[in-house]
Amino acid sequence: MSNPVSDLESVRIERPAAGGGVAHLSDGRVVFVRHSLPGELVRVVLREETAKIARADAVQVLEASPERVAPPCYYARPGGCGGCDFQHASLAAQLDWKATLVSEHLQRIAGVARAVSVTPLSHDAHTRTRLRCGVDERGALGLRQSRSNDVVTIASCQVADERFSDAFATPWPHAEEVELRAIGDGQPFALVRRQTDRGSLFELTTLFGEPLEPATRSRVAVQGHYFDVSPRSFWQSHRDAPDVLLRAVLELTDVSAGDHVVDLFSGVGLFSIPLARRVGHTGRVVAVESSPYAVRDARHNADGLSQLRVREWSVTPRAINDAVSAGDVVVLDPPRSGLAKGVAAALVRRAPRRLVYVSCDAATFARDVKTLLAGGYRLGDLRVFDAFPMTEHVELVAVLDLSA
Numbered sequence: 001m002s003n004p005v006s007d008l009e010s011v012r013i014e015r016p017a018a019g020g021g022v023a024h025l026s027d028g029r030v031v032f033v034r035h036s037l038p039g040e041l042v043r044v045v046l047r048e049e050t051a052k053i054a055r056a057d058a059v060q061v062l063e064a065s066p067e068r069v070a071p072p073c074y075y076a077r078p079g080g081c082g083g084c085d086f087q088h089a090s091l092a093a094q095l096d097w098k099a100t101l102v103s104e105h106l107q108r109i110a111g112v113a114r115a116v117s118v119t120p121l122s123h124d125a126h127t128r129t130r131l132r133c134g135v136d137e138r139g140a141l142g143l144r145q146s147r148s149n150d151v152v153t154i155a156s157c158q159v160a161d162e163r164f165s166d167a168f169a170t171p172w173p174h175a176e177e178v179e180l181r182a183i184g185d186g187q188p189f190a191l192v193r194r195q196t197d198r199g200s201l202f203e204l205t206t207l208f209g210e211p212l213e214p215a216t217r218s219r220v221a222v223q224g225h226y227f228d229v230s231p232r233s234f235w236q237s238h239r240d241a242p243d244v245l246l247r248a249v250l251e252l253t254d255v256s257a258g259d260h261v262v263d264l265f266s267g268v269g270l271f272s273i274p275l276a277r278r279v280g281h282t283g284r285v286v287a288v289e290s291s292p293y294a295v296r297d298a299r300h301n302a303d304g305l306s307q308l309r310v311r312e313w314s315v316t317p318r319a320i321n322d323a324v325s326a327g328d329v330v331v332l333d334p335p336r337s338g339l340a341k342g343v344a345a346a347l348v349r350r351a352p353r354r355l356v357y358v359s360c361d362a363a364t365f366a367r368d369v370k371t372l373l374a375g376g377y378r379l380g381d382l383r384v385f386d387a388f389p390m391t392e393h394v395e396l397v398a399v400l401d402l403s404a
Contacts, residue, residue, distance in 0.1 A: 008043040010062060016097040018363070018392060019055065020085075031056050034146060035078055037065035037089055045078065048147070055147070067093035072125070073158035075143070076390075081154060082146030084390035095120065095386060098394050102362045102384055109366035112379060118394060120386045121240040127389065128160040130237045131180045139173040159390050163188050166207040176200070180207065183235050184220030184227075191231045204231055217297075222246055225277075227268050227301050233294040234267050238387045241395060242270055245358060248383055248397040250274060252356045253329050258282040262323050262352070264315045264332040265289065268297040269308075271331050271358075276308040283307055286323050290314040315339070320346035328352040338364025348375030355400040360387070365396055376403050 011023035013036045020032040021040070031054040036042050042058035049055070057078035061068070067090045071077065076087035086094045099116045106112040121127070133141040134151035142153035156165045161182040167190060172178055176195050182188035189212055192203045204212040218229040222242045229235045236242050249271050255261055257280040263272035266287035276285040287302075287310045289295050295312040302308045313319045315334070320343060324330060330352045332339070338361060347355065348371070355377065359365035369379060377400040387395035 008045055008059065010041060010043050011056075013038050013040045013042065016100050018101055025054060029054055033058050034085065035059075035088055036061075037068055037093060039063075040065050040068070065093070073390075075152060075154050076158070079145070081143045081152045082148065083143045083157075084159065085392045086390050087158070091120065091123070094390070098386065098392060099384070101392060102394060102396070105362040105366040106369070109363065110370040110373065112366070112369065112373070114379075114382060116382070116384055118384045118386050120389075121238055121244055122389075125158055126160060126162045127239045128157070128237050129182045129239050130235065131157060131160045131164055133167075133178045133180065135172050135175045135178060139171040139175070141168050141170075141172060141178055161188060163207065170207065170209050172209060179231075181218060181231065183218035183229055186218065189216060189231070202232070222270065223274065225274050227270065227273075228297055229268050230293045230297050233291060233297050236270075236387070238389075241385070241387045244385055244387075245395065245397060246270060246274060248385075249331055249356055249358065250278070252381060252397060252399040253331060253354065255279055255283070255329055260325065260328045261285045262328055262330045263287045264319075264323075264330065265334050266298060266310070266331075267291075267294045267333070269301045269310070271333070272298070272308060272310075273302055273305065275331070276302065276305045279307060281307050285309070286311060288313050288315055288319055288323055315343055317342040317346035320350055324350040324352055326351045326353070329354045329356070331356045331358070333358035334364075336361040336364065339368045344368045344371035345375070348372065348377070351376075351402060353402050357396070357398045357400065359396045359398075360393060362394065362396060365398070369398070369400070372400055377401065378403050 013021035013023050015022050020034040021036040023031050025031050033056045036058040041063035043060040044056035045059050046054050046056045059078050071087035073087050075081040076084050095118045098118045102116045106114050136151045140153040142151040155168050164180045175192050177193040179191040190205045194201045204216050220227045255278050259279045261275050266272045266289045272287040285308045298310045380399040382398045385395045
């Protein structure tokens with residue numbers, strides 16, 4: 001009888017890429033291999049394939065990289081949880097991989113040659129304050145496999161708040177999805193989504209499934225500013241990210257009394273409220289946010305700041321035309337998909353003097369930067385933070401100034 005592992009194809013990992021290390025199969029196709037590191041010789045099992053590319057897991061390491069470590073998480077293995085990309089890599093290897101991805105995206109998409117270094121936020125485990133979980137047919141919580149909706153049930157998560165383990169020991173019958181939150185002060189809780197004949201129904205519960213008051217909020221202090229965050233409002237998932245990103249944004253915007261600022265994708269006011277205090281009553285801040293939950297939170301958090309106006313708008317070219325003027329400073333923190341079609345071009349037409357772009361996706365960031373550079377902006381300081389440990393993702397903060 002043949003050995004199923006020895007029958008698999010062996011490949012040499014050539015370089016890092018989004019979605020795994022790049023190698024070539026014997027038929028010449030490019031294959032992206034999870035659970036691998038550059039330089040390694042591994043045996044792979046194919047998970048997806050087309051005529052041109054394939055995706056695979058490394059199921060046996062024949063020649064290991066010196067940067068390989070034993071994964072601290074039991075579920076970080078082929079066929080296991082898809083949440084972490086780098087449980088098998090040293091911290092130095094993780095940071096190098098991420099820096100390579102950012103540099104390659106900037107060069108390939110935006111035509112920008114830039115050396116990149118990635119700054120860790122924390123060396124601690126369990127820094128994630130939000131975790132969106134699937135629910136299996138037995139009502140057990142889990143995380144999904146890579147590029148799949150299949151749920152892997154787990155008892156704990158290496159990167160998430162340790163208190164979430166209570167939720168993994170709790171049955172969640174009839175739930176479609178459970179988001180666990182441990183943001184700021186107070187006890188962690190769960191936002192439970194159930195499917196009904198009338199659509200999705202959301203409930204707030206303890207981590208043991210006990211009902212909570214619908215008015216439950218998280219309260220977070222960041223550099224002396226206080227933010228109430230509703231369960232359906234966005235907040236950065238890494239415990240230290242709000243503080244680090246706010247410091248970067250305040251430094252790179254470099255605003256003072258009397259300045260005019262527009263904060264796009266403003267959420268609950270993490271940037272716009274401190275900026276409003278910087279510009280004072282002689283200045284102006286316009287915050288633009290599409291989520292009604294976040295808008296309600298931002299207006300509550302901004303109580304007493306008459307210089308701040310919160311608009312419940314989507315960030316579209318029309319919103320740019322209405323909110324942004326020449327000479328303004330603009331902060332933008334879009335979702336992973338980046339700016340919607342026409343928004344970067346609209347910013348170019350309105351000609352704010354400075355843009356501070358916060359991004360969680362290097363590829364869409366590079367795409368938008370390409371448009372802004374073509375429109376007369378110059379890319380200045382670029383800071384890259386490891387806000388998503390054990391994954392290939394990063395958080396970027398960049399300043400773009402309008403060329404004279």
